[in-house]
Structure formats: C-alpha cells, structure tokens
Amino acid sequence: MEWNLRRMESELRQINPDLLQPSKSFKKLSSGTITLNVGGYLYAAQRQTLVRHPGSLLEELASGKKPVQHVDAMGNTFIDRDGPVFRHVLNFLRLGELVLPEDFKEARLLRREAEFYRLGELVEAVQDWEQRQLSRHEPAFLEVTDNHERSQGLRIYCSDSSFIEKVKCRLVQVSKSRLDGFPEEFEVSSNIIQFRHFIKSEMGSRLVLKEDNTFVCTLESLKLEIVMLALRSSYRLLTSLDSSRGSVVQCEALHFVK
Numbered sequence: 001m002e003w004n005l006r007r008m009e010s011e012l013r014q015i016n017p018d019l020l021q022p023s024k025s026f027k028k029l030s031s032g033t034i035t036l037n038v039g040g041y042l043y044a045a046q047r048q049t050l051v052r053h054p055g056s057l058l059e060e061l062a063s064g065k066k067p068v069q070h071v072d073a074m075g076n077t078f079i080d081r082d083g084p085v086f087r088h089v090l091n092f093l094r095l096g097e098l099v100l101p102e103d104f105k106e107a108r109l110l111r112r113e114a115e116f117y118r119l120g121e122l123v124e125a126v127q128d129w130e131q132r133q134l135s136r137h138e139p140a141f142l143e144v145t146d147n148h149e150r151s152q153g154l155r156i157y158c159s160d161s162s163f164i165e166k167v168k169c170r171l172v173q174v175s176k177s178r179l180d181g182f183p184e185e186f187e188v189s190s191n192i193i194q195f196r197h198f199i200k201s202e203m204g205s206r207l208v209l210k211e212d213n214t215f216v217c218t219l220e221s222l223k224l225e226i227v228m229l230a231l232r233s234s235y236r237l238l239t240s241l242d243s244s245r246g247s248v249v250q251c252e253a254l255h256f257v258k
Helices: 002-015 057-063 083-095 107-116 120-137 161-170 219-232
Strands: 033-038 041-046 077-079 141-146 154-158 171-175 178-181 187-189 192-195 206-209 214-216 253-257
Touching: 033 083, 041 083, 083 107, 083 120, 107 120, 141 219, 154 161, 154 219, 161 171, 161 192, 161 219, 214 219
Parallel strands: 033 077
Antiparallel strands: 033 041, 141 154, 141 253, 154 192, 171 178, 171 206, 187 192, 206 214
C-alpha cells in the first residue's frame, strides 16, 4: 500500500510538479512579496500591504490566520472574485484612500468586492464617492441678491458649496498691511455668504481680490466679481435683464444654474 502511494505521488509529479506543492505565495510567512491570482489576474503585493486592515480576509490570508483553500497551477493563492476590480482594492490598501477614474462605472461592484474582503473603510469610501458623483450630476443653483443697503449688503447662496469655497479663496481681508484671509463673519453656512459691510471697526480694513490685489470698495464691484466668477465656473444666467436698469450689477436678484 505504501509503495502504491509513493508510485502515485511520483506519477503526479511527472504530470504537474505544482499539484503537490503548497501555495508558493503563503508558503513562508517571512516572504516579503505575495502573488495573488484573483479571477485569473495576477497581482503582486508586499505582505505588509495586505495586512494593513486587521480582520479583513486579505489580512487573515497574508498572516496565515486563514488557511489557503485554492491555488492555481503555479501555486499562487487563487481567489474566485472579480480580477480587474481588485486593482482598486489593492490601490486602496497601498494609498490609504480611494482613487478612482472620473469615468468609473463599477462602483456598485467595487462595493460588493469590498464587503467580500471585509474592508469596512473601503465600503464607506465607495459610498462617499458614489454620493459625490450623484451630487455632481444634480443641477447647482446660484442666487445673488442685493437690496443696495449697507445694513443688508450682498447675499450669495449656492446649492453647491464648492462655489462658496471659490468665492472665499478669491477674496481676502487686508488690515494694516496684514493678510487675514476670508472674514469668518461673512460666512453664514457652507452654502451662504452675507456681505454686510466692507469697512470693519479696525481702520484700514478692506476686502481684496487675492490674485491681483485689487481693492473691492463697493458692493457693485463685489457683485460684478461674483458674476464673473459664476460665468467662469460654467453657471448660466437665468434672470432676464432689464435694459432700463443699466447693467447686471443693478439687478436686485440674479439667478444662475449649472
């Protein structure tokens, strides 16, 4: 009986020597590099990359906590999952953040793969990415209102908070030759800015256009700057302009959409 087993083993080795070999990827826990076969696609990664998320399937495989169940003909650990999408899983482990192409269309599949590998942080990152992509496809509305009174000033509302950030980056406050940044008192929320005045209690304090150091001395000049910034940001003016009012800055309310 023992002779028959040795003979069968010898014959199998002649047919394919890898059949009786353990996985070369996880054979030695001290090995620095691991090769994975994911759905027919080969990926090489450092062991320390795969073990970065304790409790994940990849961490358990790479650390030897979970035995390898399937190997390919070359002895590499085989995982029967989507091969191309695993690229983004591995990049997440390497970078510590999710970086996807702008035209990525398989977020749902990537989220399912992240759940399979028990990578909770990746699942959340994919969900956040999906939410951002959804908001980008929704129309953004911008409203600029001005009642021409210093007590009320100029109000800017935008459903896309990134435009408000552009305004804040464009305008800074200068006082006594000191650059103070955007005045926090003008920021009502992430979607609203209310400019009530330009000259603060401190003498010499002014709003300045950051790039060319031009003083913004009136509400009209500020309003014109906001309009130009909106047009450069691909917003489309919806308000019908009355030629009798003189110019766009004379309108009490301007509405834009993107």
